[in-house]
Amino acid sequence: MNTAVTLCGIRMDNPVMGASGCFGYGVEFAELYDINLLGSFSFKGTTLHPRFGNPCPRIAESNSGMLNAVGLQNPGVRQVIAVELPRMKQFFHKPVMANVSGFSLDEYVQTCALLDAEEQVGWLEVNISCPNVHLGGMSFGTEPAAAAEITRAVKAVCKKPVIIKLTPNVSDIAAIASACEQAGADGISLINTLVALRIDIKTRRPVLANRTGGLSGPAILPVALAMVRKVYEAVSVPIVGMGGVSCVEDVLEMMLAGATAVQVGAANLVEPYICRDIVEDLPRAMARHGIEDLNDIIGGIQY
Amino acid sequence: MNTAVTLCGIRMDNPVMGASGCFGYGVEFAELYDINLLGSFSFKGTTLHPRFGNPCPRIAESNSGMLNAVGLQNPGVRQVIAVELPRMKQFFHKPVMANVSGFSLDEYVQTCALLDAEEQVGWLEVNISCPNVHLGGMSFGTEPAAAAEITRAVKAVCKKPVIIKLTPNVSDIAAIASACEQAGADGISLINTLVALRIDIKTRRPVLANRTGGLSGPAILPVALAMVRKVYEAVSVPIVGMGGVSCVEDVLEMMLAGATAVQVGAANLVEPYICRDIVEDLPRAMARHGIEDLNDIIGGIQY
Amino acid sequence: MKQGNYRVLSNRLIAHATWEMVLEGDTGSLKRPGQFVNVQVPGKFLRRPLSVAAWDNATLTLIYKVVGQGTDLLTRCRPADSLNLLCGLGNGFDLSPSGQHPLLVGGGVGLPPLYQLAMDLVKAGKQPHLIMGFGSSDEIFYEDLFRRLISVTVCTVDGSAGIKGFVTQAVPPKGSDYFFACGPSPMLQALCSWLPFSGQLSLEERMGCGFGACMGCSIQTTLGSQRVCKEGPVFAKEVLIW
Amino acid sequence: MKQGNYRVLSNRLIAHATWEMVLEGDTGSLKRPGQFVNVQVPGKFLRRPLSVAAWDNATLTLIYKVVGQGTDLLTRCRPADSLNLLCGLGNGFDLSPSGQHPLLVGGGVGLPPLYQLAMDLVKAGKQPHLIMGFGSSDEIFYEDLFRRLISVTVCTVDGSAGIKGFVTQAVPPKGSDYFFACGPSPMLQALCSWLPFSGQLSLEERMGCGFGACMGCSIQTTLGSQRVCKEGPVFAKEVLIW
Ligand SMILES: Cc1cc2nc3c(=O)[nH]c(=O)nc-3n(C[C@H](O)[C@H](O)[C@H](O)COP(=O)(O)OP(=O)(O)OC[C@H]3O[C@@H](n4cnc5c(N)ncnc54)[C@H](O)[C@@H]3O)c2cc1C
Ligand SMILES: Cc1cc2nc3c(=O)[nH]c(=O)nc-3n(C[C@H](O)[C@H](O)[C@H](O)COP(=O)(O)OP(=O)(O)OC[C@H]3O[C@@H](n4cnc5c(N)ncnc54)[C@H](O)[C@@H]3O)c2cc1C
Ligand SMILES: Cc1cc2nc3c(=O)[nH]c(=O)nc-3n(C[C@H](O)[C@H](O)[C@H](O)COP(=O)(O)O)c2cc1C
């Protein structure tokens, strides 16, 4: 039985990854279990400069999901390299995925170049989709031309595989994925969160200080699956699928739709051992569904 | 205490409506309770010609929601006028909303013109968003220019208020709503379902025979609220809000976001009395939240 | 149709992955064998349609196979728990066109509606015969209960009990003049060409509502489009298009 | 932090809309008063953070106010039900900087963590005094339990019991030299300017995870950004920026 997959030339023991923003720098989970049993994880979105992010409340609840408006809180790329990566090295011994955000082409390029040079970094995951920041990535992710431009710019400074992470808040995600592929993207990661709002009827204010936030969790799984499939049919680079994954069956469904690797986001927050449990359940689930090699099912829906 | 609202010049006793496709022609619900206690309802999407719709399975489940790919099954506008409307007259005595779909500008125009002439019809709700039909409304609903074109064409043949129903599967729903308003739309209705996919891991096939379907139910409420708010800030015509509403608090949240009337869709299918219950809960909920007149809260989020 | 809360009286495993649940509550909306209920499963959005295997004034019996998350959750119900049901859904079997020797054919969890039907046919003075089909002997349930009422032939696909093979391997009693069937779609289709006489078949389709509101379950028939939940689930052999 | 299933021993209404739940299970991860648990509420996506009011080797006590759907669902728990908890979250109160006469100030359901704190302070040989604030007399809980340990002043906003007004209407005992507080944000803010000495405050913030993974609860302090769930919920007065 084979659970290993290869993502942009890097072999992973299994396709299960923690999603950016839901796995910190791994520290909190490494206190609970050996996170080396994961395929890998994508660390908290990193920007050129430190960011405090949005004011609280940053979290709201919804049916089978949650809204967040964290606003890309992170200590900035230099601190990540100086403090977080060395600390991570003590407990995580696999290539990690570096998630990058920015507010201009130049910021993306500088941040990616710095992280590309780090030995621990296996892939760059360029988030052109975060819907929380007013002047943020949104614009890059909703226009094929802009998405292509950022892809080209980042590719020009990186030796490591560059995976572009897309927003679902668009009319035609396949067009954007294709534009990224043509501009040299080594992979496509999707979906980020859906733009969402909750209102506190008592106070008549939005629950989130930032007003809107991003919806994630099991509620969005069917939307993510549709988009992963649509992109799978449009590009030939590998896909990192995510959105609502919270059990081993969801991982298999995501792979059937077209994902080579699968990230687990919000589910980690409410079930801290979920990624470990999924990795442990994987062989049993494969046996149950007659899967000998996970690679056989990638994109394998039958019509 | 006042629960009455006015939607495009027509007074409704309360803002609660059954959503199109989830309330049939009212018959099934009229067997359960007096549906005249509703504000109104929008009947099953009507096309010029009869349609059988998609093959089964047309329904799939997801977390806090469901996917449907009914594919606009309906007996065609002439049959609706000859059979359904006269039957409906026996148990429903308020203006009803006529939901219209089409596969060409001309079909929309003809269908709307025929329904506009029916006395029972209060409003036309023009669905330019149904994601299920391969050659369907999708194209009209994702481009501002196409949405405006259909609005103008329908307005030209209708005396009754024309409400355009939008798809959420777009990058900028406010731009489309504005285009419709400028083209003469009397109101905007949103959201229709989100494009979604579920895969049966046992058979490795999509659960739905149509492959993809539309996600609705409580899972999508926060997405609907964000879009209603965005459109509320972009247009001045009234908004019919829907998407995931399943209790009286959701109705209030939708109105705070900007809706003048609120439709309940998928929730009717699993709780057949839900619309009645919401109407009955409304005065109590208003008292609890210090609302004297529902009109006071439309669009009334405080920032 | 009636919506209501029903109290679990018992819920027990009766065969491999097959459970019988007896519920107490208003059965006034049940008129015919073959009708079904739509069960709210806490934590799941859609209700689960299940045939009524038997009912009396105050109780009804469901028999369900664990095939997914919803039916798995149902196994956790304990006596005194409460379940919300839409009761009395669908048309059910019409006994009137049957002759004196109806043949009942049920595959797996297609058998439940045939139990109340068998009781009603016997009460109406008919002499039904039942062919029960299962995958394997450990899946067999209600054989004794059926045998107390009528004559029975058992088939198993793996031959571990009764006749080896599908139900179409059985030989219907001489004089059989009508049939009632419920089971997986391929079985029903095979029956229609196998049995030379007329009959009624109970179909399954994924459902949104179960009471006719959503068009989620419509099929094409010679009568035009029909909702499995409302005009069905029981259809005359002649109207079905395979 | 420890994840585990905890058995409900009791769950009862102790004041207006205020419940006390005693749970049995592994309390080994609890080190200090003021730590909290994150409770999985079946049917809700996010867990609910609740302070631990008291614990021993095998049990822990939660006191919660019904303010929304999650806490309402919690009231339905019956003895022998099981709840999944993340236990031992947050830093908790540090007793060491306290003088001999610490002042405890708690508003409403801010009081629970002060109960274990009061016990620990007494055990450490200190003489704490407690100011309890409530909206109205029907909301008062644990007054007797606290009075058995330490001296207590009660305030109610409507004057229906004790001193009329907010906790800042009370007069701290002469010699008070340090404070520990938990309650609504405006109360905590008022305390910081009202009390001339140093102290620790337990904050509330909406949480995604409760164990430091999501940055959902970060606040700005003089120490930079701090996670209420991890570096907090207890912060020294001096580091808070209002
Ligand atoms: C009219 C009718 C009567 C039925 N009577 C019985 C009965 O007496 N005993 C019994 O064991 N089963 C019966 N079934 C099938 C039963 O409804 C499904 O096995 C059950 O819904 C599966 O639910 P799940 O959550 O375990 O499976 P999942 O696969 O997790 O369910 C996912 C979704 O698909 C639907 N679904 C899955 N399989 C079926 C199916 N075969 N038919 C319809 N919907 C399905 C579920 O209702 C749910 O909405 C009947 C179906 C119909 C339509
Ligand atoms: C560290 C900490 C300790 C707490 N200790 C207690 C305690 O001992 N007793 C007690 O009664 N309450 C306590 N609270 C507040 C308690 O968490 C909320 O009252 C509870 O989460 C409300 O849940 P709900 O579903 O009833 O409300 P809803 O409003 O329906 O909840 C919706 C969402 O908002 C969150 N939320 C709502 N109010 C609060 C709040 N005040 N603080 C944090 N999240 C909130 C919920 O957790 C949930 O995610 C504490 C909060 C924190 C952060
Ligand atoms: C609290 C939180 C913070 C997030 N931060 C980031 C981020 O920094 N960068 C990023 O690309 N995605 C971020 N995401 C999005 C997730 O990585 C993921 O794309 C999304 O949540 C969908 O997956 P899920 O449904 O499994 O959570 C964040 C999500 C959450 C819930």
Ligand SMILES: Cc1cc2nc3c(=O)[nH]c(=O)nc-3n(C[C@H](O)[C@H](O)[C@H](O)COP(=O)(O)O)c2cc1C
């Ligand atoms: C089974 C089903 C059929 C639907 N048919 C139509 C339709 O014919 N026309 C239309 O405009 N919307 C149709 N819709 C969309 C709903 O009217 C509504 O916009 C959507 O479901 C979101 O609301 P909800 O989450 O409350 O269901 C249908 C939805 C469902 C679930």
Ligand code: FES
């Ligand atoms: S399931 Fe809704 S009409 Fe049959």
Ligand code: FES
């Ligand atoms: S709640 Fe997730 S970091 Fe504090």
